[in-house]
Amino acid sequence: MTYTLVRLLHFAAMILWLGGGFSLPPVRDVRRSLALGREEGARLVARLETITRLVVPAAVVTVLSGLLLVWMRGGFAAVPPRIHAGLALTLSIFAVGGLGSRPAIRDLGEGFAAGDNGRAEEAARRFVRWVRVEDALRFTTLALMVVPL
Numbered sequence: 001m002t003y004t005l006v007r008l009l010h011f012a013a014m015i016l017w018l019g020g021g022f023s024l025p026p027v028r029d030v031r032r033s034l035a036l037g038r039e040e041g042a043r044l045v046a047r048l049e050t051i052t053r054l055v056v057p058a059a060v061v062t063v064l065s066g067l068l069l070v071w072m073r074g075g076f077a078a079v080p081p082r083i084h085a086g087l088a089l090t091l092s093i094f095a096v097g098g099l100g101s102r103p104a105i106r107d108l109g110e111g112f113a114a115g116d117n118g119r120a121e122e123a124a125r126r127f128v129r130w131v132r133v134e135d136a137l138r139f140t141t142l143a144l145m146v147v148p149l
Contacts, residue, residue, distance in 0.1 A: 003072050006065055013061035018138055020055045026131060030108075030124045034117075041112025041120060048105050048127075056097075063090055086144040093137045100130030 026048060033044035066087070070079050104127035111120030 003069070006068050006072065010062060010065035010069060013058045013065060014142075017055050017058035017062050018142060020051060020058065026051060027128050030128060034121060034124055037117075038112050038115055041108070045105060045109040045112065048108075052102070052105070059090075059094070063087075066090075080148070082144045082149050086141045089137050089141045089144065093134055093141070096130060096134050096137065101127060101134060104130055 029044060029047060033040045070076060070083065073079055076084060104123050107123035108120055108127060111117070111123050
């Protein structure tokens, strides 16, 4: 029973993390907001911050519940190598977000606040690039975790 509850928590957190984090809506939002200018830029940054506040805790719960599931199954020796690879990719998503996507969001906000469209556009390009890297890692992780090889 406990394993089932942890697994449900894991799936629920994963759905929020993956579903809330995939880039198509934010990328369209970035492009639309750039076209609308400075005032819309502040609202865009607020929306991106909201997405971040939702997906990061969900990602942490996903990782922690996943580790608990591994422990409940007997440790890393008891799970297939694809789970190990999925964990490594998951941790890399945190690195990409913290070192790529997050600074791009900050720079986007600063560019809009300064009225520097060139800076905002460059930050937007970096954000789109990094969030797509995150998407590729998330899709790959999901495939590794759910498709037995």
